[in-house]
Amino acid sequence: MTVAVYPGSFDPLTLGHFDIIKRASFLFDRVVIGILNNSSKKSPLFSKEERVIMLKEAVSGLDNVVVESFDGLVVDFAREQGSHIIIRGLRALADFDIELQMAQSNHIVAPDVDTVFLSTSVEYSYLSSSMVKEYALYGASVKDFVPANVLPKIEEKIQLMKVN
Secondary structure, eight states: OOEEEEEEOOTTOOHHHHHHHHHHHHHSSEEEEEEOOOTTSOSOSSOHHHHHHHHHHHTTTOTTEEEEEOOSOHHHHHHHTTOOEEEEEEOSHHHHHHHHHHHHHHHHHOTTOEEEEEEOOGGGTTOOHHHHHHHHHTTOOOTTTSOTTTHHHHHHHHHHHHHO
8 A cells, every 4th residue: 555645734735735635645556634823924823723623624526635733844744644645735936946955855864655746726826825824814705715614714824813
């Protein structure tokens, strides 16, 4: 059985992420989505637990996809999951530079773990979680950017932020 790990903060899950997940589910026997708190990103919109719930709802129709949260190195998480493959999505050339550096350093730390790059489908090549959060914070609709189950959770979170 070929197991692949797709790590990320998924704050929030976008249609671009979901596109990569769905395509990976056709390529690998089992795909483990690993949700982490990204230390380089400031305060997340959703807690790790909220993101796990949203991802589980979104992938409920994909039988070979599971969602887990983790802390620490992605290579350690991959090994814990019985995987030697890390999936990374690429939107543009800027992504490639950063992702290649990560893949190469991961390979030095864990030579038994490789990174597989999947290019984002053209219709989602502009899409990022940061952009979704920015639009939502300023009241723009993000319904065309996120899975249907995620939209009400974003709207609710933004409403709570405005009240507080």
